[in-house]
Amino acid sequence: MKKMIAVLSAVLLLVGCSTAPIDKTADPEVKTEPVVLSVLAPKGATSLPLIPVVLDKSADVTFVDGTDVIQAAFVNPNPEYSVIIAPTNLGTKLGSAGKTNYKMLGILTWGNLYLVADSEDALSNEGELAAFGEGAVPGLVFNETVVDIKPNVTYYNSVTDAQAALLSGKANVALLAEPAATATIAKGKEQGKEFKIIMDLQKEFEAKSGTVGYPQAAIYVLEDKYNENKVVYDQFIASIQDYVSNVNADTMDQLKLDIDEITPEELGVPSSEIVSKTWDRMNIRYVPASESIEQLQAFLALFGIENFEESIIK
Incomplete structure (x- = not known):
């Protein structure tokens, strides 16, 4: 009889263990995915x-x-x-x-906007200025900082188009953003043309607004x-x-x-x-x-x- 009671106790103990709720939070295999x-x-x-x-x-x-x-x-x-x-x-x-x-x-x-031209006095002479970003940051910063100039301003769809206008001779000064400005100077040199940065629009904006850059x-x-x-x-x-x-x-x-x-x-x-x-x-x-x-x-x-x-x- 004692042996039978011992067996029944063991069975009940096993059943109790099998029906106990599983604590998933304690499972070392459950991991939270990192936020990417x-x-x-x-x-x-x-x-x-x-x-x-x-x-x-x-x-x-x-x-x-x-x-x-x-x-x-x-x-x-x-x-x-x-x-x-x-x-x-x-x-x-x-x-x-x-x-x-x-x-x-x-x-x-x-701010990374600059004027690139074939001469330092390009803004004082008749000519063509290729710009981009009309109504957007480049155009509005340009209008705020570059005033009383002689060249006719033509807006292009992108900085790449303004760059092309300068390199092709359609314009003798262009509004460009770095690093495109320096790339344009390098491409011009390959074609035997000497371009240079003649204006830093960030400094001009600072002079007008009193804030460093924009x-x-x-x-x-x-x-x-x-x-x-x-x-x-x-x-x-x-x-x-x-x-x-x-x-x-x-x-x-x-x-x-x-x-x-x-x-x-x-x-x-x-x-x-x-x-x-x-x-x-x-x-x-x-x-x-x-x-x-x-x-x-x-x-x-x-x-x-x-x-x-x-x-x-x-």
Whole structure:
């Protein structure tokens, strides 16, 4: 009888164990998937700060030409991207009009516009000036800073078209953005033409507004997603900040290697060599939007945008 009781007790013990709830949280095999930010950015100078996150694959980055895809992403009712990099006027205008849920987190570039010509006195003589970005950042900064000039101004669809007009002789001065400005000077030299930078529009803007440079492109995020995953976003920003702040004469060779690994075509730049020569003139540095109110006020006034502070992360 004692033996039978012992057997029944063992059976009941096994049944009890088999019906106990499984604590999945204690299972070492259950893991949380890491958050990977999806980033949309224009090609060109604004692609360069993203080099570290592209190389270490800590973010999924898509580079595009122009702003059509970027504008569509801003107003998509089902947001596809964690981060959008865009001209400050574009994102802020949509935000202040209530057309997007993205808010500005920080400024990434502070102006890269220059006039390139065949002579120092090109603006004092009759001729043709090829410009681009009419109604956008390049055109409005140009109109604000370049006044009382003799050349006739013709706007082209892109910086590439303005560059072509200068190289072909249709224009003798052009509004260009770095690194395209230096690439144009190099291409001109190959054709036996001597071009030079005759005006830094960032310095001209500073003289008129009293602010250092102007907030040209910014990082935008969805505020709720940013608050939910602040550590991930902060790591993303820290990676960018650390990379761009450490580009100097001693690290230019590494910068060129990084660009060549990703490829200049993917980033939308002429070559790693030209980027290394023009880095300082692209004015790439990250500053939180909340610390750039004065600069934003001066710059966004060109676009008639005044009520923008609700469109930034504070």
